[in-house]
Amino acid sequence: MSERIVVVGGGLGGVRSAERLREMGFDGQITILSAERHLPYHRPCLSKQIITGEWTPDDALLSFSGDLDAEWRLNSPALHLDPRKQSVWVPGGEEIKYDGMIIATGVDARAMGGAPRHDPRVHVLRTLDDAVAIRRNIRQSQGLVAVIGGGFIGCELACSIRHLGRDVALIVRSPALLGGVVGDDIGKKITEAHVEHGVRLATGVGIKHWVRQPGGIGIHLSDGQVFFASCVVLAVGASPAVDWLRGSGLDISDGVLCDSTNHVVGAENLVACGDVARWPNMRFNGVVRRVEHWLNAVEGGRAAAENLLVGRNHAKTYTPVPRFWTEQYGMRVQGAGLPVLGTDTTDVNGLTGFIANGKLVGIVGLESPGKIITETPELFRQNTVETNVPVWTQPQPAAAPEVLPTTMIPVPEPVAAHASSVPPSVSSSMSPPLQRRRHSRSRPEMVRVGGGRARP
Incomplete structure (x- = not known):
């Protein structure tokens, strides 16, 4: 019987890990469970090109590399996991057995206490459908658009909405963006760029209460200001998508706890x-933490696939140097490392350097793209990685899982998605536990997904 690896999560990390499985020669079945109705897409464009209308939803779809040959189950989120039985349940009550699993469920938009989240004029931004709904609301309304939160998403949203010529208020708890x-x-x-481009900025404030009215939503701030908005976007951070793991016995406090080799x-x-994923990056003090950057999904997905195939005893520590960027009003900010760890700053060839110990x-x-490349x-x-660092290779026994809930929704028909390019050659020296030698296969034609044409 062919081995099966289940990838839970149809985003960037999930698809890149599936690609890496094939590149390394895994010839068993790959099943990808996705809570969304779309095939994988770029998330960075959601706060920019999708909001401004420069891209359509189809433009956001990711290109697949390699001969993926995966069974896609869209609109089919994982509902429960029993790691001892190596089983996962999906809508409809179906139990799926696996020989290996990659968890790549990402994060959900963080809830904001007191906000009228169920009002159709109040949005969060996490998915492609969220971005489309925000753009539709902006186009159909005339008043102020209020963005709550001054992180990357909030700032990029404010910039994109100003690009459309709409009045924007950016409400932030911190003193600066x-x-x-x-x-x-x-x-x-x-911060100065947002003000210069006409954003109505309120920093260092909290929200006392909300008032829903037919013509808009009143936002009453702690400093006495009141904004009346026809559209509100909550951009106050994200929470790990781990609800489906409750009762599994795994440590899911602030994400899925892993050792330094991606193993749960x-x-x-x-x-x-x-x-x-929450793991100890031995390059940066080994404290377990999550990293919410685009490149971590790519690199982490590939590393997780490799370490799953070679097995825990032969896995390599995952020790990336994170990189990130944002672009607002034509200004590009780029960074590398973990600036949040810094206790002091210094000049590094014209860059801001963050120092710790x-x-x-x-x-x-x-x-400064050239300088970032030069100084990374x-x-x-x-931040070298010691060869003798502990990596927690021995897993702790999982607690007994809770009884699977019986309330399910129907499961859609699975579909196949295939890639367009040839994967790199596989090293003949690799013989991991879950790897099978590949045979040649012909590529099937593209199939239809939810009424739209699936594309590689």
Whole structure:
């Protein structure tokens, strides 16, 4: 019987991990469970090109590389996991057995206490459908658009909405935009750019209460200001998508706890990657943390697939140097490392350098792509990985899982998605536990997904 690896999550991390499985020669069945109705798409464009209308939803779809040959189950979220039985349940009550699993469920938009979330004029931004709904509301309404939150998503949204010529209020609890992420100097420049482009900025404030009215929503702030908005977007962060893991016995406090090789603590043949994974990066002090960056989904997805195939005893530690960027009003901010760890700052060739315990742990630059490329190797040099670091290779036994809930919804028909390019060659020296030697296969034609044409 062919082995099966189940990838839970149809986003960037999930699809890149599935690609890596095929590149390494895994010839068993790959089943991808996705809570969404869309095939994988780029998320960075949701706060930019989708909002402005420069891209259509089809433009956002990811291209698949390699001979993926996966069974896609769209609109089919995982509902429950029993890691001891190596089983996952999906809508309709179906139990799916697996030989290996990759958890790549990402994050959900964080809830905001007191906000009238069920009002159709109040939105969050996490999915492609969220972005389309926000754009529709903006086009159909005439009043102020209020964005709550001054992180990357909130700032990019405010910029995109101003690009459409709409009046925008950006309401932020912190005293400056992005200050805790990019440093005070660059945060100040970003803040000034928003003001110069007409954003009505309220910083250092909280929201006392909301008032829903037929013509809009009143937002009463702690400093006495009141904004009346026809559209509200809550951009106050994200929470790991782990509800389906409750009762599994795994540690899911702030994400899925992994060892330093992507293997989930408390289970066998189970790895996690991307925003949902919490692991000790031995390059940066080994404290377990999550990293919510686009590139971590790519690199983490590939690393998780590799380490699943070779097995826990032969897995390599995952020790990336994170990189991130944002673009607002034509200004591009780029960073590398973990600036949040810094206790002091210094100048690094015109970049803001973040220092912790005498080491450079992060760099951020404004309109400095060349310098970022030049100085990033210094992060690797100053944050070397010791060869004898503990990686928690022995999993703790999982607690007995809870009884599976019986309330289910119908499961859609599975569909297949295939890629367009030839994968790189596979090293003949690799013989991991879950890997099978590949045979040649012909590519089937594209199929229809939910009434729309699936594309590779």
